[in-house]
Each structure stands twice: as C-alpha cells, then as structure tokens.
Amino acid sequence: HLNTTQQQRITKTGITPLNTTEALHLFDTALSLPATEAKHAVLVASRFALSALEGSGTVVAAPLRSLLRATRRRAVSTAADSAPAGLGARLAALSPQDAEQDVLTLVRGTAATVLGHVDADAVASGRAFTDLGFDSLAAVDLRNRLATKTGLRLPTTLVFDHPNPAALASELLRRLLGTVAETRTATGPERAGNLPKTEDDPLAIVAMACRFPGDVASPEDLWRLVSTGTDAISGFPVDRGWDLEGLYDPDGTGPGTSYTRAGGFLHRAADFDPSFFGMSPREALTTDPQQRLLLETAWETFERAGIDARTLRGSRTGVFTGVMYNDYGARLHQAPQAPDGFEGYLVSGSAGSVASGRVAYTFGLEGPAVTVDTACSSSLVALHLAAQALRSGECDLALAGGVTVMASPATFVEFSRQRGLAADGRCKPFAAAADGTGWAEGAGLLLVERLSDARRHGHPVLALVRGTAVNQDGASNGLTAP
Numbered sequence: 318h319l320n321t322t323q324q325q326r327i328t329k330t331g332i333t334p335l336n337t338t339e340a341l342h343l344f345d346t347a348l349s350l351p352a353t354e355a356k357h358a359v360l361v362a363s364r365f366a367l368s369a370l371e372g373s374g375t376v377v378a379a380p381l382r383s384l385l386r387a388t389r390r391r392a393v394s395t396a397a398d399s400a401p402a403g404l405g406a407r408l409a410a411l412s413p414q415d416a417e418q419d420v421l422t423l424v425r426g427t428a429a430t431v432l433g434h435v436d437a438d439a440v441a442s443g444r445a446f447t448d449l450g451f452d453s454l455a456a457v458d459l460r461n462r463l464a465t466k467t468g469l470r471l472p473t474t475l476v477f478d479h480p481n482p483a484a485l486a487s488e489l490l491r492r493l494l495g496t497v498a499e500t501r502t503a504t505g506p507e508r509a510g511n512l513p514k515t516e517d518d519p520l521a522i523v524a525m526a527c528r529f530p531g532d533v534a535s536p537e538d539l540w541r542l543v544s545t546g547t548d549a550i551s552g553f554p555v556d557r558g559w560d561l562e563g564l565y566d567p568d569g570t571g572p573g574t575s576y577t578r579a580g581g582f583l584h585r586a587a588d589f590d591p592s593f594f595g596m597s598p599r600e601a602l603t604t605d606p607q608q609r610l611l612l613e614t615a616w617e618t619f620e621r622a623g624i625d626a627r628t629l630r631g632s633r634t635g636v637f638t639g640v641m642y643n644d645y646g647a648r649l650h651q652a653p654q655a656p657d658g659f660e661g662y663l664v665s666g667s668a669g670s671v672a673s674g675r676v677a678y679t680f681g682l683e684g685p686a687v688t689v690d691t692a693c694s695s696s697l698v699a700l701h702l703a704a705q706a707l708r709s710g711e712c713d714l715a716l717a718g719g720v721t722v723m724a725s726p727a728t729f730v731e732f733s734r735q736r737g738l739a740a741d742g743r744c745k746p747f748a749a750a751a752d753g754t755g756w757a758e759g760a761g762l763l764l765v766e767r768l769s770d771a772r773r774h775g776h777p778v779l780a781l782v783r784g785t786a787v788n789q790d791g792a793s794n795g796l797t798a799p
Contacts, residue, residue: 322433326454333366404467405493420493421486423466428482431459442483445595446476467493481595484630484681519783520704523776524622524764526614530581530757535617550742550755554582559726569736575729579742581757586610586722594679603662605645607720608672610760611638615676615716618764622776630681635712637687637703638676638762639695639719640669644727676716684712695719696761701785703765713770718762728756 319327324334335343343362350360367384408416425437432450434440440449446456456476464471469492472478479485525536531549533539542549553561561578569576589609591601601609615636619626646667665671669688677686685706689699696719703717732738732754739745739753771778 323452323454325433326431326458328366329458331365331367333364335362335364339364405495408490408493416494417486417490420490421483424463424482424486424489427462427466428459431455431462440482442486443481443595445480446482447480448595448597451476463489469493479630479681480678483627487630518708519768519781520707520765521768521771521776521778522763522765522780522782523771523778524618524620525762525779526617526621527759527761528583528586528610528614529759529761530583533759548743549581549757550579551582551584553578553580553726554584554586556584556587557724564726564729566733569733569738573730575726575733575738577729577733577738577740577742577755580729580755581742581759583610583722583758583760586758589613600662600666603646604666604675605643605672605724606722607640607642607645607760608666608675610720610722611672611676611762612679614718614720614760614762615680618716618762619680622764624776626680629714631683632681633684633711633713634677634680634682635684635686635703635706635715636673636676636682637685637689637699637706637715637717638673639689639691639697639699640672640721641690641692641695642721642723642728643667643669645722645724672720684715689719698787700763700765700782701787704782704785707765707767713766715765716762717765718760720760721758722760723756723758732756 327333340362347360347362365384408419411419421442422437425440425442428440428446428449428451429435429437432439432455446459451459457473460471460473460475463469463475467489469489475485479488527536527539528534529539529542529549530551531538531542531547533542533549541547553559553564555561564573564575565578566574567576583606586606589601589606591598594612596604616626619629644667646663665675669690671688673686673688676682677684687699687702689695689702691698696717699719700717703712703715706712707715729738737753739751739755742755744755745751765782766774766776768778768781
C-alpha cells in the first residue's frame with residue numbers, strides 16, 4: 318500500500334520490492350530451515366539493490382556494509398558529539414547569527430532532498446516536520462544524511478525531539494560547536510541543575526498571564542475589573558451549540574435543565590491562531606479550548622518575564638496545570654454534523670492528561686509535565702507541585718496554574734438537580750443572601766523560579782511563595798500558601 322514517494326525512499330536504502338511469488342517462495346524457504354539453523358538468526362525476506370548504495374551518499378545500515386564491494390567509511394567520529402575537522406571551527410569563526418543561518422541552510426536543504434523538492438525554499442524553517450510531509454521513514458533518512466554531513470552521532474528520534482528545521486538547526490549548531498552551553502538569551506533562565514538547592518530559598522513569581530470573564534485578557538485587565546467592582550457574570554454563551562431555550566427551567570425540576578442561566582464565561586474562548594503554534598486547522602478544531610488557552614497564556618507568561626519562549630527549548634522547565642473538564646471531545650463525537658477526519662485527534666485533544674504535555678511539547682520544555690484534577694483547588698495544588706519540583710531541583714523554572722472552559726452545560730444540570738446553584742449565577746460568600754454556587758471559566762498561569770535564580774537572571778519578582786501545603790477538604794483537596 319506504499320505510494321510512489323514511499324517506495325522511492327525505501328529503494329534508497331538498498332531494498333527493492335518483492336512480488337507475491339518471490340515473497341511466498343522465501344517464506345516457504347524460511348519454514349523449511351532446521352530449527353537449529355535459525356535459532357540465533359532473525360530472518361528477513363528482502364531483495365537488496367546493493368549497487369544503489371555504492372557511492373550514493375546514503376548511510377548504510379551495519380548489516381549491509383560487509384556485502385558492498387567496497388566498504389563505505391562513515392564520517393562519524395568515535396567520540397560522542399564531535400564534528401568533522403574544520404566544520405566546527407568554520408562555524409565558530411562566524412557570528413552567531415551567520416553560524417545559525419549556515420546550519421539552518423544545511424538542514425533545510427537536506428530536508429528538501431529527502432522530500433524530493435528542487436530546493437530548500439519549499440521547507441519553511443518554522444514549520445513542523447510532520448506538516449512538511451515527514452513520516453518515520455523520512456525522519457530516519459534525514460537523520461542519516463545529517464549524520465553523514467556533520468559527523469555527529471544523532472539519535473533516531475532527532476526529528477521528534479526537535480520538531481522543525483529551526484529547532485533542529487539550533488541543536489546541531491550546539492553540538493557542532495562542541496558545547497553544552499545554554500541556548501537561551503542572556504535575559505532567559507539558565508540551567509541551575511548543578512546549583513545547590515536550599516530549603517530556605519523562597520520561590521518567586523516572575524510573571525503571570527490570564528483570561529477571565531468580563532473581557533479580562535491580562536493581569537492589568539483583572540486589576541481594573543476588581544478595582545472598579547465590575548460584574549463579570551453574564552448569560553450562557555451563544556456559540557457552543559447549547560439548547561438555551563430548552564436548557565432553562567426556573568423551577569429546576571425538569572430533567573436536563575438548569576434553574577440558572579448565568580455564569581462567568583469566556584465568550585471568546587473559541588478564538589485561536591493555530592498556525593502560530595504549529596497546529597493545522599483541523600487539529601485545532603478538535604483540540605479542547607482549554608488546551609488552546611494554556612498555549613496562549615503560556616506564551617504570554619514567558620513574554621511578560623522577558624523570555625523569548627523559543628529559547629526555552631530543551632530547558633528544564635516544568636508544566637503543572639489544573640484541568641477538570643474533558644467533555645469537549647465527547648461532545649464532538651456525539652454531534653451528527655461533525656465533519657470527517659476528526660479521528661486520531663479527539664482523544665488527545667480532550668484528555669486532561671495531555672494538557673500539560675501539549676504545552677511542554679509545543680515549547681520543547683523538558684521538565685516535569687503534570688496535569689492535576691482536584692476540582693476547585695486544582696490550580697493551587699498545581700502550584701504546590703511546582704514548588705516541590707523547584708525546591709527538589711527537578712526543574713529550574715515552572716509554569717503553574719489552570720484552566721476551565723465548559724464545553725457543555727452538564728455541570729449546571731447536575732448542580733440544579735442537587736439544588737446547589739445560585740439562581741442568579743452569583744456567589745455570595747459570607748452573606749445572609751447566599752443561595753448556592755456560581756460557575757465561571759478562566760485561565761491563569763504563573764511563572765515560578767527560585768528567588769536566587771530570579772535575581773541572577775534579572776527577572777521581575779511579583780510575589781514570593783515561602784511555603785505550600787495540601788490538605789483534605791470535602792470532595793477535593795485544598796491548599797494554603799502562607
């Protein structure tokens with residue numbers, strides 16, 4: 318079932334197709350071999366076009382090298398991460414910008430060759446390899462060619478670890494220069510893995526970003542909303558396919574109904590620029606808005622700390638997110654008008670466990686990635702876990718927070734049956750008029766690091782977290798941060 322392009326890629330490795338008769342003959346031959354003869358062998362039915370490998374520039378698999386008329390000599394050094402003579406020195410003599418551009422040209426040109434393009438212009442530096450057309454076979458081919466051209470020992474997961482040409486070029490440049498120096502800017506965080514960890518080093522909140530009801534799109538907006546006493550409660554959203562007329566029942570007795578029709582909603586939760594985060598429109602549509610909001614607020618959080626998010630790739634930055642709703646995908650499954658082609662995206666698009674991992678993958682963060690669901694306290698518990706990870710040295714920087722977007726009115730319906738909702742959708746804590754809870758949405762992330770690191774990097778210190786603890790309170794965990 319391989320297409321022509323895939324067949325050509327396989328042929329370049331020295332393997333050519335078998336017809337049915339040949340394949341069955343080899344299969345019968347394999348079955349007829351004595352058991353002792355095949356005891357220590359792994360039999361592969363294949364036809365080799367060894368002449369295609371000789372002088373082709375392709376990295377030859379080890380089992381085939383002895384079959385060639387002249388054994389090819391690989392340019393890979395026996396020392397890990399060492400470059401061929403002259404290449405590293407030539408790059409070191411260039412300015413950082415020119416060196417990076419030089420390696421990027423190499424990556425783009427090699428990728429274009431693998432994909433069969435005429436020149437490198439067809440390979441955008443910031444576009445994901447998967448979107449460019451790379452499959453696992455092409456990824457291995459690219460790795461092999463780059464290993465030959467650079468003399469580096471490169472892992473087979475190279476394309477997946479560095480998912481676009483720009484990221485891959487940065488990693489190759491780092492290796493070619495023979496350093497393990499940071500790839501972050503002077504204003505960005507440095508690795509502190511070798512620094513002593515002290516229990517009495519407070520944790521600093523160095524940045525934050527948020528989305529809240531009342532058109533709050535920044536911490537400044539939130540401050541204005543609170544200082545002016547603005548009421549952010551509104552009616553149910555009109556763009557989520559909810560049956561607004563059938564959903565409301567002022568008596569709260571009908572099945573599938575709610576006796577309130579107000580709450581705190583993000584009425585622009587569907588707004589998203591998928592291309593900015595390397596997502597296709599189809600994948601974006603099948604991805605829970607909660608995950609999309611985490612991506613947006615994560616970028617803004619880094620930006621507010623004065624950090625170029627792209628420089629954090631490969632850093633020991635952790636992601637700790639609180640997420641409790643995961644009904645977005647189920648809603649799409651049930652929709653009769655849902656377009657074709659959603660399969661393969663729905664589970665990962667709605668799974669809470671994927672939320673933190675998607676942020677980590679998108680930005681190339683290599684610290685812990687943890688999703689927490691302790692209901693209302695999820696974000697606080699996420700901050701607690703981030704604090705523990707920072708103090709123990711599991712990471713040097715951490716995103717901590719949470720997100721809530723209700724894809725369906727199920728929570729309103731459930732609490733209406735329990736008579737636990739405020740009829741007007743507004744909480745009235747410590748008031749005689751208190752008549753239940755009110756549901757709301759939002760997203761908020763904090764960027765946290767050890768205070769000593771924050772001072773060393775010149776990051777703004779907005780607040781200190783000197784201690785956290787988790788206890789048990791009703792159905793969910795609670796947290797205090799003195």
